Amino acid sequence: MDNNKETLKTMRPSKRRLIQVYAALLYNAHIKGFINGEIFTGNSKYACVPGFNCYSCPGAVGSCPLGALQNALAYSGKTAGFYVFGILLLYGIIFGRTICGFLCPLGLIQELLHKIPTPKIPKGRVTRALSYLKYIITAVFVFGITLWYGIMHGTTIPGFCKYICPAGTSEGAMMLLANPNNADDFGMLNILFTRKFVIMLIIGVACIFCFRAFCRFICPLGAIYGLFNRFNIIGVKVDKNRCNGCGACVRNCQMEVRRVGDHECINCGKCMEVCAQKAISIKAGSITLKAPEGGCAGDKPGAEKKRKIIAGTLWGIALAGLAFALVWFNFLDPSLKKPEPPVQPAQPAVTQEQPQADEEVVIPVGFEEGNRLADFEIECLGGEKFSVSAAKGKPVVINLWATYCGPCVQELPLFNELYEAHRDDIAMVAVHNCILDDDPAEWVANSGFTMPFAVDTEDKTVWNAVGGTSSMPQTIVLDRNGIVIYNKRKSVDKALLESLYAEAAEK
């Protein structure tokens, strides 16, 4: 009986675990997103969350600091990313790597994976050497690739996200693909997904055998926050008057620390349990957040009780905040109200040209393949107008893109090539998403493309007409009768574009 009680006691989650779960829930409070398979588009995404949490996760209500940093670096040729740098400095100086220990959902997943009972790889010189790999990864993938493509080629290639990030694969891609509403997105998957999926599996297996393998060897965010660990306000502190230098803290720590609070320390506070001198505590400046058993040196009588009352109050506020966040991000946020689809004027029944058939086939108006695309008109950057009705009789190609979307920019030359090849018998427009203040006109002027470009209106005329979503690129092809023969969110290649044009031109 006593044994059972003891087992239950050891299985009880620690306060740190509860905080980790709380943070993961708070970052992903948009539960509706998991049900609908759509990402949250509210203004809360102005703010970056402190931990590693993909902003393309359907539940995410904040931005990923690493994704935002790479985006800012890619834009550094145009706009200095002060905002992201400021956010990282703020989180770094307040928390440092305490974020890794308490506020990172990926850290939580890694720790849970490590709980699977298998033989474990202890830390040693090899793991110590590997811990420097994350600095190389940060330099090459976060800064090198992103800056190179951003400044030299004017495209946004988030190197780490694109080639490595397991959070993007698991929280973003897999969560989106798991929803039946996004079945079409499978068509977008290619070598990039295969590679990232295999990388995610390798990292997952590594985390089972090696404590926080991703955190220790790969994570660029940990590498960046680690630089602040000597100065962070909230974290593990050592009472130098009590410490006798026995080294029990470092010997029992599973991270690559050589000193409590160094750049590898995630401030989890596990060392407090093994410190016989009770010299370690978690502090915020001079305020003790978690004291060793028996209290800190210089504690006033009743300090422990006071700490418990404060902790209880903070938990109460935090839970109320979580409840509010769940209600707000699922029911009340203004971004949840979808704009009404544009009202189409009454359309006469459209018949397909089948001279032999007596009965008329009514083609519904819509953006699905086989539908007749609703008419819309948009002004191109050159001043001319593009409308579906005016383009009737020609194959129509509409491309939804944005300057900050790497794959979109990469495929634009293919569209331009197609346009040049069939200039007299094609109606084409590349429509830029209207969510940035950044004017794409300059970019287009410098690109040398000859095909027509337009920017969608603020009420998203084109996006609503063609069923555009928050993922890009998207290509829509209409045949000569204005019937949609292709409407997919995926990158295209030359062969596909040519075959689509041939099909559209035939009809």
Next chain:
Amino acid sequence: MEKTKAKTDRGTVIKIIQSVLCITYAAVMAVQAINIYTSGTAARAADPRAVIYSQEIAADAILKGLPVLVLAVTVTVVAACLGVKNRNKPYTDAEYTRDLMVARVKEPSAEMKAERSKQKKLLVGGWTGFALAMVPIVLYMTNSNNFAQSDPKGLEAVLAAMVLFVVPWAAVGIGILSIAFILRDKSIRKETEYARNCEKGENGHEAPKSHGKAVIAVRCVVLVLAVTFIILGINNGSAKAVLSKAITICTECVGLG
């Protein structure tokens, strides 16, 4: 005593089974993903509109890995019921132990100094040897004549020649480095022993540095800088760029395409 040993053995067996299951599951899923991609690419070569992945194909792949996953979950549950736990082995790095011991010594002895000097020489020697062994590899790789052939048969020959040249030199480099590290470890252990026998200082241990005024000053400067940057960012549009990227699915970030 016997009961404890039996429990430990049982735990070890469960852990090994679990390891095999975890690796097998990951391998099955990785092979499935690669298979889907290769067969999908072949289909796309014939028809540019053919899809590589689809919901059905993915579901089929997941089903293939399901038995291993179920087995792994079952073993985890059984292990939890039997009380099998992961034990954290304490860090026993020779260099770290040496540092702890040396920090307690009042005055390092001549033997300790000699060993420390030997360690430095071994470290420099090992890395120099490694770097020297890498020189022929670098020269080989940078010589374009070694990679001149371009037809498929020639490519195989080029790769074979490269491997035959690179592997021995790499082995020499790693060998030199390993020998240097083994000898250095031996010297470190010796130094630790000498340190153990030395006279201890009164408060010789390396006490953690206190957070003095300098740290507080750094905190203040960084905080001010952070707030300034955030305000500048809101004004120069970089905050809006964060939002615009975050509310649009970054297909590259999530590996969609």
